[in-house]
Amino acid sequence: MRSNQNFGLLFSLMLVCQIMLCNFSPLGPYVILSMLPAMILCVPLTISTIGCMFIAFASGLAVDWLSEGLVGLNAAALIPVALMRKGIIRIYFGEDLIDRGDSFSFNKFGTAKVSAAILTSLTLFLIAYVILDGAGTRPLWFNLTCFGASMICNWILSLLVTHILTPDDRK
Amino acid sequence: MRRSNIIYHVINAAIFILLEVAALNMLRNNGTIQNVWFSKGAHAFSATVWGGAQNVRHYFSLKKRNDALAQDNHELRIRIAELESMMADSLSSQRNTSPEGIAGDFRYIPATIVKISNNTQHNYIIIGKGSDDGVSKGAGVITGKGAIGVIDAVGRKYSYARSFKNHEMNISARLGKEGAVGPMAWNGYSSNGAVLREIPHHVEFHHGDTVYTSGYSSIFPPDIPLGTTGDSRIVNGATYEIEINLFEDFGALRYVTVVENLGKEEINNLEDMQ
Numbered sequence: 001m002r003s004n005q006n007f008g009l010l011f012s013l014m015l016v017c018q019i020m021l022c023n024f025s026p027l028g029p030y031v032i033l034s035m036l037p038a039m040i041l042c043v044p045l046t047i048s049t050i051g052c053m054f055i056a057f058a059s060g061l062a063v064d065w066l067s068e069g070l071v072g073l074n075a076a077a078l079i080p081v082a083l084m085r086k087g088i089i090r091i092y093f094g095e096d097l098i099d100r101g102d103s104f105s106f107n108k109f110g111t112a113k114v115s116a117a118i119l120t121s122l123t124l125f126l127i128a129y130v131i132l133d134g135a136g137t138r139p140l141w142f143n144l145t146c147f148g149a150s151m152i153c154n155w156i157l158s159l160l161v162t163h164i165l166t167p168d169d170r171k
Numbered sequence: 172m173r174r175s176n177i178i179y180h181v182i183n184a185a186i187f188i189l190l191e192v193a194a195l196n197m198l199r200n201n202g203t204i205q206n207v208w209f210s211k212g213a214h215a216f217s218a219t220v221w222g223g224a225q226n227v228r229h230y231f232s233l234k235k236r237n238d239a240l241a242q243d244n245h246e247l248r249i250r251i252a253e254l255e256s257m258m259a260d261s262l263s264s265q266r267n268t269s270p271e272g273i274a275g276d277f278r279y280i281p282a283t284i285v286k287i288s289n290n291t292q293h294n295y296i297i298i299g300k301g302s303d304d305g306v307s308k309g310a311g312v313i314t315g316k317g318a319i320g321v322i323d324a325v326g327r328k329y330s331y332a333r334s335f336k337n338h339e340m341n342i343s344a345r346l347g348k349e350g351a352v353g354p355m356a357w358n359g360y361s362s363n364g365a366v367l368r369e370i371p372h373h374v375e376f377h378h379g380d381t382v383y384t385s386g387y388s389s390i391f392p393p394d395i396p397l398g399t400t401g402d403s404r405i406v407n408g409a410t411y412e413i414e415i416n417l418f419e420d421f422g423a424l425r426y427v428t429v430v431e432n433l434g435k436e437e438i439n440n441l442e443d444m445q
Binding site: 050053056060064083135 | 182183186190191193195196197198200201202204205207
């Protein structure tokens with residue numbers, strides 16, 4: 001198993017990338033690009049849910065403060081993902097992984113299972129994000145379009161992020 | 172083990188709520204639309220909670236309100252009784268100045284009930300007015316809420332009336348003010364129940380329609396409300412038999428009016444001639 005000693009550095013670099021993405025994203029209002037749900041999902045299981053929620057809160061606030069977004073929006077949408085992180089992992093990768101404190105990877109569980117876990121965390125994040133961002137002022141069709149388009153774009157981006165953040169045993 | 176798990180989940184939930192509230196509070200302070208949206212939600216929530224609390228408070232104060240209403244009712248009843256007494260005195264004094272006490276074809280004599288029987292199949296009423304006051308045999312006894320009986324025997328100061336709650340009594344009643352007419356009698360067991368018979372089955376009526384005196388009997392004036400219609404059934408395939416809920420509470424009777432049809436003798440003579 002590859003050590004997670006570089007996780008903090010990689011996570012910080014991803015956070016910087018996310019801030020840049022938020023500041024310079026060429027996409028319109030229909031697409032919300034965010035690597036944060038995948039990053040939270042990849043937080044090592046040795047870190048407790050409480051620790052993960054604090055990481056999510058801090059990461060969300062950092063992105064909100066350092067980009068031109070609403071302060072608290074990313075944090076509010078990301079905390080539920082952190083709360084459900086172990087539950088999602090339990091559903092798709094099994095209880096054993098949590099008991100061992102091991103990490104998931106594409107090699108161990110395959111792209112389908114990892115994608116399913118990513119999509120679940122993205123769903124949680126995007127539902128909260130779209131609702132809080134619109135604050136009841138946007139029509140349903142707009143919210144659904146935004147949700148669908150963001151889901152597709154973020155899924156591809158998150159696969160890449162997960163690939164970078166999760167250790168690969170074969171290496 | 173299980174207990175520590177529960178504590179762990181509770182702590183997780185508490186921290187989740189804490190962080191989420193903090194994030195949402197920041198969002199509220201930084202976004203105008205979000206601020207309005209959260210305020211609306213908070214108002215709706217507080218209105219629901221406040222409304223629920225008010226309902227609970229109302230529920231627990233019902234006994235107090237009931238007691239207050241009962242006290243109000245009691246005071247109103249006393250006032251009504253006083254007014255009725257004053258009216259009876261006033262009508263008596265009018266009768267003294269105008270001995271006839273006539274209105275239209277009927278003469279009215281206010282009276283108080285001295286004795287009343289309600290618990291047998293042949294009930295009666297004794298009123299505190301007799302031949303000295305102008306009461307005669309065959310006069311009707313009424314109130315504003317119904318026909319009470321018919322005078323059967325008259326003494327100098329008192330009169331004996333057969334109560335409507337008597338098997339031998341029938342009143343000519345009308346369904347509504349323009350409807351069909353039929354005999355109405357006590358149902359024999361209920362304190363406020365009667366039966367209206369011989370209503371042709373083509374006549375339309377509804378549950379709750381008011382029944383009035385018809386004025387055809389030569390005893391009672393027309394249009395005194397008697398009660399409302401209840402369940403009905405067709406008898407012999409030809410007529411309705413309708414249950415009537417009487418307005419008057421015979422158990423609470425105190426003041427009545429004796430009513431005499433001034434043309435009754437002439438009508439009876441005409442009938443006898445045929």
